[in-house]
Amino acid sequence: MAPDDSTDVLIDGLVRSAFQVMGVLTRIGAEHDLSLTQLRVLGILRDRRPRMSDLAAFLGLDKSTLSGLVDRAERRGLLARGPSPEDKRAVVVMITDAGRDLVQRLHEDVRGALAPATGRLEPQQRRQLAELLEPVLTPPLVHTPRPTAQR
Amino acid sequence: MAPDDSTDVLIDGLVRSAFQVMGVLTRIGAEHDLSLTQLRVLGILRDRRPRMSDLAAFLGLDKSTLSGLVDRAERRGLLARGPSPEDKRAVVVMITDAGRDLVQRLHEDVRGALAPATGRLEPQQRRQLAELLEPVLTPPLVHTPRPTAQR
């Protein structure tokens, strides 16, 4: 694999951009006493109601890790556990109204924090950048979160 | 601030891309028993020999946190502490040969792991994507690591 320059430059940019975005997310999360993982959990739960094990697989975490994460968030009233109709062993996780409010505020904060950066591009360039990112993003590299188990 | 669509779409792409890249970095780090932060420390030390407090500021971490991070990495022989010539209170951190070897291997792994994603673009598109990212990346949003204190 001949290391071509365009790839190296792009990877460097993607990595730096990742650290930058993660820095923003970490800071904004911290301002609301939320870790990056908690942030992510709330974001995922915005439009899903997964079982513990599915959520763990989606996040690439062990189930025991998720127990603790959900415990703490539930104690703060941000999400709730409930029974699964079709499997008595399973527990589903859902966001609460308070959690939804918080995640909405967080989203606005992130938007505001990144605006100075994205604002350095013209609207047309923003669209183009988003378009160029699309192929890089599909399909996911790390986790393959199929709702239905199928291994 | 009228929420224009191009910004929202771009931010969504940047955040997703960040999680994807971080997932790759986390996985590859874990394969070598390195956390994301350790990975970052080694990367920074590749071409710098900062003092503890400067490195902490650069990473956005407390000095006490860095003490532990450096302890563990030093115990593994990846980096070393040394005295600062001009300030007897200060401690400088430097990467070792072993650390340099490891970071080199990690870099190749990251390149390999992201290749399938970046390979979905033509070389010309890769260059364009990297170019569009550049303004977004400059200057840093989160930390403003001035070598000399100036608050």
Added chain:
DNA sequence: TATTGTTATACTCTATAACTATA
């Protein structure tokens, strides 16, 4: 007095192993 770095302490995140209940 202020700054640099370490240590003590506490909490979160994380995984592994052992366990209970259900499939």
Added chain:
DNA sequence: TATAGTTATAGAGTATAACAATA
């Protein structure tokens, strides 16, 4: 027997507070 979830335990990452040494 296998899977879903919890608990116990241990280690890493993180910050705050208190401290010693130096500026």
